[in-house]
Amino acid sequence: MSSPAETIRQLNSARDIVLRDATIYPQVVPGVLPVIGISTPVEQRRWGADFLAETFASPVINAEDKQKMCVGSGVLDTLGSYLDRKAQVGDEEDPAVVKSAVQCAASVYPLVFRHTMSTSNDEAWKKMAAIKMSILRRMDTAPFGVRICCVKFVAMVVQVQTPGLIADPRRQEQNEVSLALVPREHAVLKVGNLEAEASGLLDRLLYVLQEDAEDALLVTATLNALSFIVQRRASISNKILGTVLNFNPLKLASRTMSGRDKISVRSMTRTTMTFLLHVLKRNPHHTLGGRIQQHVERLRHGLIQAFSDANQLKRPAPDDPTDGLDDAKRQRVEEAASAGSATSQARIQPSTHIPHGSTVAHLFTLSEDKAATSFDVTAIPHNLVAQLIPPLMQSVDQASFDEAINIVKSRYLNLSKQPPPDAADAARAAIGDDEDDYDPSMTMGGDAEQVLNRLDQMPPEGFEGPGIAIGPFKLPTPAPLTDQEKNEYGKDSVTHVFETLAEMDRDARQKGVKKLELPKGFSRAPVPNHDREGWLALITRLATRSQFELEDGDAPVKQENGDRALTKKGSNFFPSAGIRESLLNYVMENFRARINVAISWLNEEWYCDRVLQEQKGTRGSEDTTPTYVSYTIRLMDSLIPYLDTKDNRVLIRLVSEIPSLPAEIFPRLRKIADDPERVNLVVQALLYLVMFRPPAREAALDALETLWRENEDARKPAEKHLAKWRPGVVEKGLEDKQEIKTEA
Structure with missing residues (x-):
């Protein structure tokens, strides 16, 4: 008998082979199971538990192959023996083996669920139920590493046993495994019991955020597991979000914190903020978006305040803003304001002076809020504006209204005054508006003395210089x-x-x-x-x-x-x-x-x-x-x-409205009928050509006849139309069938 080290070396060689070629996993896994069973040394069991967890979590293996390996090769028996070693052998199991076994159970649970749903075979489901009970019993007493894996398994059970969305009812194998796929009258899977169990397990997960908030490892693992459930199960996402919004990871910050407590507070707070921000990122218009944004801001400020005494801030902000929020040392209160305080409006003190050349919009704009000034009021319907203006005008304070009118009047008077003349205008008035006499130095803000000097150097009026002959100018021909x-x-x-x-x-x-x-x-x-x-x-x-x-x-x-x-x-x-x-x-x-x-x-x-x-x-x-x-x-x-079964109008319109039908198009129409679900689509298109496009009638009938002869799925719908347009073909085909039956 070889030593455990030699056995591990051979097992690693087998693992390297399947990592290079994933198609041979179904042959390798059954051969490895006897070597990693309950009676083998602990080193081999550790390797086996890690190998099984890696195999069923691998994305390169087909889901069907995983399901066959899980149900038909004894994987469930091996996992059950790992978790119940004390009951079967009397020895305590190694925590590393249990940890990997629980991870593997989380991966195979949806596979066993799908197998039981499609076959109604309760043998694999009973084994999976026993594994589930063993994991749930140790969820509160096992070491932290095992408890974290148990949280992942429970989250998978909740996800599978909660109804989800069905993307395509016709292709059940492509839909995500959920309780929505199980028929109500299923012999093994009782929908009501499974849904109630999932609700109870979800409450058990949320209990960690309500009571065991000091265990940073469990809290972080629970939040990470719940994020997938919120993303994929909309029916229970609001319940989870409500619990997370009521969770306060800063409770430890209210007392003197040790180094471990500081790390725990930082970890739980940042994980909670990341969880909530990912929810907003996936759905910016979430119904709880306002509460989520406020809670994130509250956690961010609470985290800064909790560690400010430990010199985490270089210069703490003063309690009250000085000098009326002086621009030189003011804080960015606009960015730090929460979503709930956005409705509060500060008293505006707009300037009565606006520069010349301003628009009418600038004249009447009294707010500095960019969101308000950039809003396009023309998008509001006129009837709605007529309903809103009277109550709004009644709610305006008379003193504020009079003050706003006075500001607009002052602005209008300032704009009405003639602007003071400048040097550029004086020079332009003296020499005229001829574009050929443009001088950049006279319009770039030069002082009056320089302008007057240039005016003195100009020739007197009526002076004509000597004529200069200007030859024709021609641009060079561009290179080809x-x-x-x-x-x-x-x-x-x-x-x-x-x-x-x-x-x-x-x-x-x-x-x-x-x-x-x-x-x-x-x-x-x-x-x-x-x-x-x-x-x-x-x-x-x-x-x-x-x-x-x-x-x-x-x-x-x-x-x-x-x-x-x-x-x-x-x-x-x-x-x-x-x-x-x-x-x-x-x-x-x-x-x-x-x-x-x-x-x-x-x-x-x-x-x-x-x-x-x-x-x-x-x-x-x-x-x-x-x-x-x-x-x-x-x-x-x-x-x-x-092309789908509902695209009959698209195909018929294409073949009927193009100018001519090439001969190569009919074999492609017959190719569509290779899919049994699209047979009627092809038959309807060919029938339309036969009835309403006489030049293509014979070619369409030939294609319909070939379809009737070569495609079993198309024989019945095509035979009905061939009996009308080519009855001899159908009758001869029926006679040939009758002769074949007679000879048989």
């Missing part, structure tokens, strides 16, 4: 742009165009702008009013028409850089390919709302391809639209992964 500069400027222009479009989208969402109806057709004028619809029309024209003249049928046409865009020899460079890529990305960012943009763009592409055919003189031959077909297929390939 290189290809790299053209590419850079082209990319910058594309970015600027779509930034403008993004600003229009934001303005439309904020202001609720009603879309304007533009003239239809290929000859409409783009951007008549510089609105979003006109800007989109301009972008599509830039992408499709900017590089060739539609009227010049003899213009030579070529392809550049693999792009099928049309260019004339000698024309300026324009990145039409970049605009097309940006258009495709713009549509895919919100394809349900922007499908009309895609349809307009593809219509422009088809039109330009057809015009190109006329220029080449190939209109009589087979119609070819390479650019249109290429981007239609690309758009379809980009849409397929994101």
